[in-house]
Amino acid sequence: MLQQTRNTECFQVDRLQSAAFDYFLRYSDPGTGLVADTSLPDAPSSIAATGFGLSCYPIGVERGWIGRGEAAGRVLTTLRFLAQSWQGRDALATGYRGFYYHFLHMKTGERVWQSELSTIDTALLIAGVLTAAAYFTGEDATETEIRTLSETLYARVDWRWALARGETLTMGWRPPGRFLKYRWQGYSEALLLYVLALGAPHHAIGPEHYRAFTAAYDWTTVDDVPHLRAAPLFIHLFPQAWIDLRALRDAPMRDKTTDYFDNTGRAIALQRQYAERNPGGFSGYGSDMWGLSACHGPTGQQRLVNGRRQRMLGHAARGAPGGPDDGTLVPWAPIACLPFVADASRSALVALESRYPDLLCEGRLPGGFNPSLPGAGPEGWVDDRVVGLDQGLVVMMIENARNGFVWELTRGIPAFRRGLQRADFRGGWLATMETA
Structure with missing residues (x-):
């Protein structure tokens, strides 16, 4: 019976991963290669979702969901478009100084929604560019051009300008010439941004800027162990979709005798404990029903199924403990935690599918749902969109949990190694490669 349950869980995981990968086939433009931010009609491209897509195509090849030639062709289409698209200070450009606007028109690549030139989203894009190039190492014309273009795209990003x-990197810039007032300082998903900015072949920033980023870390203690706080799960997950941080320690982590991977495990445990306590009295919460992260959600004052009125947060970076919470759960988050807490992630998946059978949209997990609100079924309010970032994270983290595939690719990318070393990371696979 136990083996049958395990086999069923594996089938569920495989099915969710395959459906998540299919998002990038269905919601990308054949002419530009850009990936849609969400599944909503006429949604623009998100450059971050495009970066996730570039990282997922190699997984699709390995899993047999797409042929190598087709996947390489998709990657090349994307890289050619990015390399040839307009870089300038005007409001309709695709990017400027090697960075890209957060949201682009799917077919033209022009900036939409008056979005910012985004440093973090460009980093997610470049991480995908480098990952794809690390996989497509063939000598044919297509795969050779992929590697050449990846070098060009990475080299022209002016990290120092940002x-x-x-002392720290800005969050972005708006035309005709205004930097956003907020900066990346303190623990966040920008860990990936700093690694790429430190490891760049041109326009790299210095180690002192990484030290300024970590100087604002907010520490607490959990079960007598130092814990680096970040309430929303995506903060912990995004950098580790690409970087294997097991036993890797920068100066703050060495000082506290922990590492980012273990810290993520504690963050998940805190969320599960919070969901079990359920201080907000929301429906569905429990040790096997958790996952608070950034997502779209219902808005305004609404009446819950228990009759209580609750202010809904709309789009927010939900988190626990200490983050905002309105009963909206992020169903993909527990699945993306598979590399850190495999049993808890599988239990959450079983609970999701047994309690909320109508949650999936085209076989994919939606951006969020709120069972505390009235709805057509026990799912309550369900987001009407599937989000590209979420699907990419599901594909990559399931594969990392299965065999460490993406981590193995990025360990072989000089930029990642160089960036980690300049940030003074030590131990883990870096030590192994140094002694090899």
Whole structure:
């Protein structure tokens, strides 16, 4: 019976991963290669979702969901478009100084929604560019051009410019010439951004800027162990979709005798404990029903199924403990935690599918749902969109849990190694490669 349950769980995981990968086939433009932000009609491209897609195509090849030639062709289409698209200060450009606007028109690549030139989303894009190039190592014309274009795209990003004469990287810039006032300082998904900015072949930033980023870390203690706080799960997960941080320690982690991978495990345990306590009295919460992260959600004052009125947060970076919470759960988050807490992730998957049978949309997990609100079924409010970032994270983290595939690819990318070393990371696979 136990083996049958395990086999069923594996089938569920495989099915969710395959459906998540299919998002990038269905919701990408054949002419530009850009990937849609969400599944909503006429949604623009998100450059971050495009970066996730580039990282997922190699997984699709390995899993037999797409042929190598077709996958390489998709990657090349994307890289050619990015390399040839307009880089300038005007409001309709695709990017500027090697960075890209957060949201682009799917077919033209022009900036939409007056979005910012985004440093973090560009980093997610470049991570995908480098990952694809690390996989497509063939000598044919297509795979050779992929590697050439990846070098060009990475080399032209002016990371030093994005410091805007400050100690830390800015979050972005708007035309015709105004940096956003907020900067990346303190623990966040920008860990990936700093690694790429430190490891760049041109326009790299110095180690002192990484030290300024980590100087704002917010520590607490959990079960007598130091814990680096971040309430939303995506903060922990995004960098580790690409970087294997097991036993890797920078100066703050060495000082606290922990590492980012173990810290993520504690963050998940805190969320599960919070869901079990359920201080907000929301429906569905429990040790096997958890997952608070950034997502779209219902808005305004609404009446819950128990009759209580609750202010809904709309789009918010939900988190626990200490983050905002309105009863909206992020169903993909527990699945993306498979590399850290395999049993808890599988239990959450079983609970999701048994309690909320109508949650899936085209076989994919939606951006969020709120069972505390009235709805057509026990799912309550369900987001009407599937989100590209979420699907990419599901594909990559399931594969990392299965065999460490993406981590193995990025360990072989000089930029990642160089960036980690300049950030003074030590131990783990870095030590193994140094002694090999």
